Amino acid sequence: xxxxxxxxxxxxxxxxxxxxxxxxxxxxxxLGLAVIFGMLNVINFAHGALYMVGAFTAWxxxxxxxxxxxxxxxxxxxxxxxxxxxxxxTMLSRLYKLDHLYGLLLTFGLALILEGMFRHWYGASGQxxxxxxxxxxxxxxxxxxxxxxxxxxxxxxxVVCLGTWYAIERTRLGAxxxxxxxxxxxxxxxxxxxxxxxxxxYGFGVALAGFAGVLAAPIYQVNPLMxxxxxxVVFAVVVIGGMGSIMGAIVTGFALGLLEGLTKVFxxxxxxxxxxxxxxxxLLIKPAGLFGRER
Amino acid sequence: xxxxxxxxxxxxPGSVTxxxxxxxxxxxxxxxxxxxxxxxxxxxxxxxxxxxxxLCFALFACAFNLLIGFVGLLSFGHxxxxxxxxxxxxxxxxxxxxxxxxxxxxxxxxxxxxxxxFGLLAIRRQGxxxxxxxxxxxxxxxxxxxxxPFTGGEDGIQAVPRGRLFGVIDLxxxxxMYYTVLAIAVLGFLIIWRTVHSPFGQVLKAIRENEPRAIxxxxxxxxxxxxAFVMSAALAGLAGATKAIVFQLATLTDVSxxxxxxxxxxxxxxxxxxxxxxxxxxxxVVTLQNYLAAxxxxxxxxxxxxxxxxxxxxxxxxxxxxxxxxxGSRG
Numbered sequence: 277x278x279x280x281x282x283x284x285x286x287x288x289x290x291x292x293x294x295x296x297x298x299x300x301x302x303x304x305x306x307l308g309l310a311v312i313f314g315m316l317n318v319i320n321f322a323h324g325a326l327y328m329v330g331a332f333t334a335w336x337x338x339x340x341x342x343x344x345x346x347x348x349x350x351x352x353x354x355x356x357x358x359x360x361x362x363x364x365x366t367m368l369s370r371l372y373k374l375d376h377l378y379g380l381l382l383t384f385g386l387a388l389i390l391e392g393m394f395r396h397w398y399g400a401s402g403q404x405x406x407x408x409x410x411x412x413x414x415x416x417x418x419x420x421x422x423x424x425x426x427x428x429x430x431x432x433x434x435v436v437c438l439g440t441w442y443a444i445e446r447t448r449l450g451a452x453x454x455x456x457x458x459x460x461x462x463x464x465x466x467x468x469x470x471x472x473x474x475x476x477x478y479g480f481g482v483a484l485a486g487f488a489g490v491l492a493a494p495i496y497q498v499n500p501l502m503x504x505x506x507x508x509v510v511f512a513v514v515v516i517g518g519m520g521s522i523m524g525a526i527v528t529g530f531a532l533g534l535l536e537g538l539t540k541v542f543x544x545x546x547x548x549x550x551x552x553x554x555x556x557x558x559l560l561i562k563p564a565g566l567f568g569r570e571r
Numbered sequence: 572x573x574x575x576x577x578x579x580x581x582x583x584p585g586s587v588t589x590x591x592x593x594x595x596x597x598x599x600x601x602x603x604x605x606x607x608x609x610x611x612x613x614x615x616x617x618x619x620x621x622x623x624x625x626l627c628f629a630l631f632a633c634a635f636n637l638l639i640g641f642v643g644l645l646s647f648g649h650x651x652x653x654x655x656x657x658x659x660x661x662x663x664x665x666x667x668x669x670x671x672x673x674x675x676x677x678x679x680x681x682x683x684x685x686x687x688x689f690g691l692l693a694i695r696r697q698g699x700x701x702x703x704x705x706x707x708x709x710x711x712x713x714x715x716x717x718x719x720p721f722t723g724g725e726d727g728i729q730a731v732p733r734g735r736l737f738g739v740i741d742l743x744x745x746x747x748m749y750y751t752v753l754a755i756a757v758l759g760f761l762i763i764w765r766t767v768h769s770p771f772g773q774v775l776k777a778i779r780e781n782e783p784r785a786i787x788x789x790x791x792x793x794x795x796x797x798x799a800f801v802m803s804a805a806l807a808g809l810a811g812a813t814k815a816i817v818f819q820l821a822t823l824t825d826v827s828x829x830x831x832x833x834x835x836x837x838x839x840x841x842x843x844x845x846x847x848x849x850x851x852x853x854x855x856v857v858t859l860q861n862y863l864a865a866x867x868x869x870x871x872x873x874x875x876x877x878x879x880x881x882x883x884x885x886x887x888x889x890x891x892x893x894x895x896x897x898x899g900s901r902g
């Protein structure tokens with residue numbers, strides 16, 4: 277077997293796959309943040325907590341209702357999205373006229389409440405979630421072994437990300453959405469119900485987080501704190517990519533996941549901080565972010 | 572929603588109150604004297620360690636408030652300065668064997684240097700991005716504290732000797748320690764008070780209210796923001812370093828994002844942009860945590876709920892609301 281810079285290929289590709297999987301979650305979550313920010317000008321600090329709620333919803337459905345993975349993949353995001361709509365209607369919508377920082381503070385409080393409640397009920401240890409039967413096992417690709425479920429996560433994330441991009445950039449509804457981002461007053465004057473659109477956008481954004489949570493449940497254990505550490509990395513991803521572009525969020529997410537995987541191979545000690553270092557470098561060179569525009 | 576122009580309703584968080592000129596002249600002097608006497612007498616009535624914790628967090632919150640309240644910058648990474656300084660002073664006192672005041676100074680200097688680095692990066696972006704960048708940078712410090720050889724990983728640095736202040740005063744006595752902490756906190760508070768009421772502080776407020784206008788008047792706002800950031804970081808470091816000596820330990824809790832969130836809450840609850848608000852907020856939050864620790868209620872849920880209530884209905888904070896009511900009653 278050949279070696280690449282002293283690293284056996286199995287180890288290299290294995291870490292790259294792990295990186296790609298982390299990247300799938302970064303992409304899904306930063307996409308949701310970007311969609312929400314574009315419409316509401318709110319950075320949704322509760323995004324990580326809602327990702328955790330998505331995973332827990334799937335676990336609770338299986339545990340108490342006997343609803344399996346595939347229905348949960350649809351139902352859990354719906355539950356999270358609905359919850360998000362309630363949050364937007366009752367709380368967030370009161371803050372739009374104020375400084376945007378209040379939205380951040382409010383969602384931070386919500387994140388603490390959600391995490392605290394789940395930790396109170398289910399403890400800090402993780403709950404295992406079984407990989408669905410159809411995706412058990414794996415296949416040998418010749419240069420590496422690919423567990424089926426992990427391959428599925430990458431594919432599912434890519435499909436949802438690209439689907440969202442298509443819906444926003446290439447459909448009529450997406451055009452309304454982009455128009456309302458630019459000038460809500462004018463769009464409202466054309467007879468489009470902008471407040472409802474804002475509510476639905478928030479619901480959709482957090483549903484993406486819930487979807488990511490269900491995808492993550494069989495890989496990482498279902499844990500009340502699974503979202504909080506992830507969300508800070510995702511914030512860094514968002515700063516690197518800049519929130520101006522949907523595609524930018526997706527590409528940056530996957531790219532940073534891969535970079536993290538590579539770092540694990542060549543300099544494992546730095547794998548936790550590599551995203552933050554990249555963020556610092558990007559801020560020095562292009563403060564608006566790689567795909568961003570100053571606003 | 573809507574546009575990004577600064578309208579009357581769309582002011583940065585700090586500017587919700589403007590009532591600093593309310594208590595003026597002799598009234599304020601008397602009040603300050605009464606407060607000081609109360610603080611001097613407090614350790615005879617209350618548990619000194621609890622009081623010292625309140626003082627450290629009050630200073631931390633005041634340092635944080637210097638940024639949010641008087642420059643309008645929300646830093647979500649102040650735990651890095653607080654905890655970073657705690658690690659440095661704990662390490663220097665325990666391993667190098669320096670006296671506590673040198674340890675605290677080294678911790679503060681480290682926080683100031685770190686603040687310089689963070690500040691140079693973070694002031695390149697505004698508003699929400701500023702918060703996210705400081706949070707991410709602070710998380711980097713958290714991972715460094717977890718992994719570096721001298722920080723003790725999950726255990727942190729424990730059993731730090733309190734030692735002798737200036738090589739003379741034995742700090743193992745709770746009273747000596749308390750008065751040292753009180754002196755440090757009062758000193759920090761006076762520095763902040765002096766800064767806010769200086770021409771420099773006026774420029775900071777101008778930046779908070781309308782940065783483009785401050786630029787058009789010829790102020791190099793970036794430099795002012797950076798200076799304020801470094802100052803805030805150094806004072807947060809002073810609080811953290813002192814805390815490390817008082818509790819004789821520096822742990823990951825001090826550098827975690829939860830700690831950054833706590834100081835935001837203290838300031839928000841007490842009143843952003845008021846001088847005494849953060850002190851009140853810190854005292855309330857620390858008391859609440861002590862109280863909740865004895866009950867079965869989950870602390871994070873309560874803290875989160877206070878956050879939500881403050882943001883939704885109580886944005887001026889306690890001191891801010893009181894100031895408004897007092898002002899109203901006077902006409």
